[in-house]
Amino acid sequence: MRARGVRLLVLTLLVAIGACGSPASATVAYGGIRDQSAAAFVAADLGGFTAEAGLTWSPTWATSGTVILQGLVSGDFDVATLGPAQLYGALRNGACARVLRPTQGAAYGVVARPGLRLDTTRPYPGVLTQLRGKTVGVPARGAAQELVLRSLLTDAGLNPDTDVTWVAIGAGPAAVTAFTSGQVDAAMSYPQLEMNLRAGFDKLVDLAGPESPLGAFWQSVAVANCDWADKNHETVLKLCHALNQGFQELARNPDAGPRAFVHLGLAPDLDQARTVWQKHRYPVVTVPPLTEENWDHQAKFAAGATAPDFSEHVVDGCATA
Template sequence: MTGTGSGVRRVVVLVMVLLLSWTAGCGGSGESRTPAVSFGGVRDQGSSGYAVAELKGFFTQQGLTVSPTWATSGTVLMQGVASGDFDVANLGPAQLYEAIRNGACARVLRPTQGAAYGVIAQTGLGLDTTLPYPRVLTQLRGRTVGVAARGAAQELVLRSLLTEAGLDPDTDVTWVAIGGGAAAVSAFAAGQVDAAMSYPQLEVNLRATGAAFDKLVDLAGANSPLGEFWQSVAVANCEWADDHPDLVMKFCHALNQGVRALEQQPDAGPQAFAHLGLGSNPGQARSLWDRYKTPVVEVPPLTEENWRHQTMFTPHGTAPAFSEYVVDGCSTA
């Protein structure tokens, strides 16, 4: 009898363990009931909408946990979203179009930033910043030009501008990958390049270190030479987006709330900048927001016309099929 009783007890314990495991796997804990979305981005103003959605609890309200990974170039982000390392990433459309043309797959959710680029040069070169565009860029003939990564969005856009200025981007300039963040600041400040494609984060950090530069072209806003340009768009891994349409719409709704808050709530932008490390203190973050907010609060809409406009900055001048690669209803969720 003793052997039989212990055997029954072992069976009962085993059944209880299996039941507990099954219950946990089906959402028995609060953590497992909250879907986690992996996000890849760069700590710049293009990520402001995501930052606000996180800070103000919009993702949490949708039952989502968003886990960010911060990178320094669109190349890393494109590889991550294509491979499935990221469910969602923030990157440049020109680079995205070329990746899709070469066989990658990604679903576009919405644009997250308008044009915020610029072209800067070393002050010691004595270039004439008063010349009109595109003539001002002819002064880059024979110069070294820094971009975050070769073949990424910055280079693709600047190549189109140099071509418009009558330069051959393959022979008239020498391209140098200078990375992002502190690496880009160090490279420019040390004179490793004559000019560079700039963005607010780079300019702010250069000024913080006392490094001077001349602004050859200001490309911020829809009235710049870039027009209705999207500097970044939110894109999703194809498999994740296709298999989880409800999660995608929840993510889109929260992100859209974040973008609207940037437009409507005076504190949202400065808080986002501070959260992203743009500014060494809240006061500086607010000052930077006042200076660089335009591309974030005036994002050109997601339309087929603007979708085609981005092809001006791609090597082949073609766009993927709008209906195939854009998630319908996300931008208005």
């Protein structure tokens, strides 16, 4: 009996020692919207890259960038995806955040109700002069979409404050209803809105890709809470490495994007997701790189003349981890 007890004690000690030597999985609380901006995070998780890094990715899905920003700054989220315009405004107002890398290039568009019979063949920026006197829908007043479209309307010689009427139409089903019912004449579109509208719109300007009027535009960037990032630098770089692997998976694996879209609820099944992915993959797999020049470029579409200091807010080495 004594020998058996000794063996059990030794076994218990060995198990305990083994557990102490095994790295514990670090949970990363993420805040985002179920759209393309999260595709690489999902691809990293489904591909096992976050697990290989010893991380557990724990997403919370929201419908408002304001809610996500508040959660990030308060520490409810360790990491989130935000539009640069909203992020730059928050940084200028004293908020603290650490930028990891851009997660999506330009995927916007400007669409109008087909019943208006606007001329979609006119070149940019003149095509937008047809919006004079029209109502324009955006998810929320002051949101990134409005800030971007204000810049485009200014390029067209319009006064964004007096020549159009802005209407907050929300996102998802509410935005679709507002557009199809005629509550607004035009809207700043994004892939999910166009998917739900299907062919029921005229596209005045296609803003997808770096060759569009937006240039090297980031529609979203991955951002970390300051306190979490500063205290967990090694974990941050592990997450960056997993996220970069997720982007590589989206580019090389034909089914990685469709699987991510199904997981995000952007398509009901893999077959339909493949079609949607082929149409909307470009801004996700071709993201303008994180450089100081591109960082400064985003300020053109934000409320403010200059970008926040690049070296102060960007995590060095994340984009190449």
